[in-house]
Amino acid sequence: MRKITHRLAALALLLGAAAGPAMAAGDAPAPIDKSWPHEGMFGTYDRAALQRGFQVYQSVCQGCHGLDYIAFRNLEALGYDAEEVKAIAAQYTVVDGPDDQGEMFERPGRPSDRKPAPYPNDAAAAAANGGKAPPDLSLITKARVSGEDYVYSLLVGYEEAPAGFEVSEGGYYNKYFPGHVIAMPPPLYPEGVTYDDGTTASVEQMAADVTQFLAWAAEPKLEARKQTGLKVMLFLIVAAGLLYAYKRRIWSRIH
Numbered sequence: 001m002r003k004i005t006h007r008l009a010a011l012a013l014l015l016g017a018a019a020g021p022a023m024a025a026g027d028a029p030a031p032i033d034k035s036w037p038h039e040g041m042f043g044t045y046d047r048a049a050l051q052r053g054f055q056v057y058q059s060v061c062q063g064c065h066g067l068d069y070i071a072f073r074n075l076e077a078l079g080y081d082a083e084e085v086k087a088i089a090a091q092y093t094v095v096d097g098p099d100d101q102g103e104m105f106e107r108p109g110r111p112s113d114r115k116p117a118p119y120p121n122d123a124a125a126a127a128a129n130g131g132k133a134p135p136d137l138s139l140i141t142k143a144r145v146s147g148e149d150y151v152y153s154l155l156v157g158y159e160e161a162p163a164g165f166e167v168s169e170g171g172y173y174n175k176y177f178p179g180h181v182i183a184m185p186p187p188l189y190p191e192g193v194t195y196d197d198g199t200t201a202s203v204e205q206m207a208a209d210v211t212q213f214l215a216w217a218a219e220p221k222l223e224a225r226k227q228t229g230l231k232v233m234l235f236l237i238v239a240a241g242l243l244y245a246y247k248r249r250i251w252s253r254i255h
């Protein structure tokens with residue numbers, strides 16, 4: 001009897017392990033394989049794209065999605081100067097305090113503030129969005145398999161549901177979302193944003209720009225990390241060469 005229970009338990013574990021990833025992936029197709037300027041060993045962020053992406057985030061996404069880990073002063077990395085960052089921060093209202101009377105109060109944002117969240121808590125966020133809280137986007141490109149490619153595909157992946165596919169109430173059909181029914185209404189429409197630099201705001205353009213901005217938010221130090229990596233490689237190559245020359249010199253006396 002014990003043996004049978006053990007075997008059953010093992011079988012259940014195996015089945016669970018097999019079903020887990022398959023169910024998590026749903027029947028969504030692989031995301032579009034897009035090439036990104038910050039990809040690869042020498043890749044760096046495209047500052048103009050990051051600024052456009054921030055514009056898309058500000059005018060479209062921030063009403064629903066927080067970006068908790070980003071303080072306004074971090075935006076200097078996108079190429080804004082200190083004055084511009086000050087002006088951006090001042091567009092937001094943040095809660096500060098308590099003051100001398102023990103009261104919390106509101107004031108315009110300062111560069112050292114983090115970006116305020118759109119909802120006071122997850123329950124409020126879920127209640128306002130058909131039961132699904134919009135996730136914080138600070139680390140979203142790291143939190144999903146295929147990172148940038150997935151986020152981009154999701155944003156351009158809204159389409160008519162195929163005939164016979166039942167889209168549940170409050171849901172929208174998206175080709176790339178696991179299970180295809182997402183609680184996020186299609187956020188991007190052509191010309192939905194007027195870019196400061198005059199770029200034409202097609203859905204693909206906005207999706208690519210905001211995705212690059214989110215990739216930066218998730219890894220602001222990517223360029224420094226790659227530079228350090230390259231320096232270390234260079235050092236190792238030079239050190240290996242020196243050691244080899246040294247070894248030959250020492251052994252030449254013995255042969």
Ligand code: HEC
Binds near residue numbers: 061133140151154155
């Ligand atoms: C009207 C509110 C709303 C707006 C505007 C909005 N989203 Fe969402 N978003 C949601 C909700 C709700 C979810 C959770 C969907 C779910 O789990 O079904 C979500 C989920 C997501 C996800 C995660 C998908 C996943 O795999 O779990 C990403 C990425 C995302 N949104 C990106 C964006 C971007 C980028 C923008 C701006 C271009 C944006 N959203 C604008 C409400 C919104």
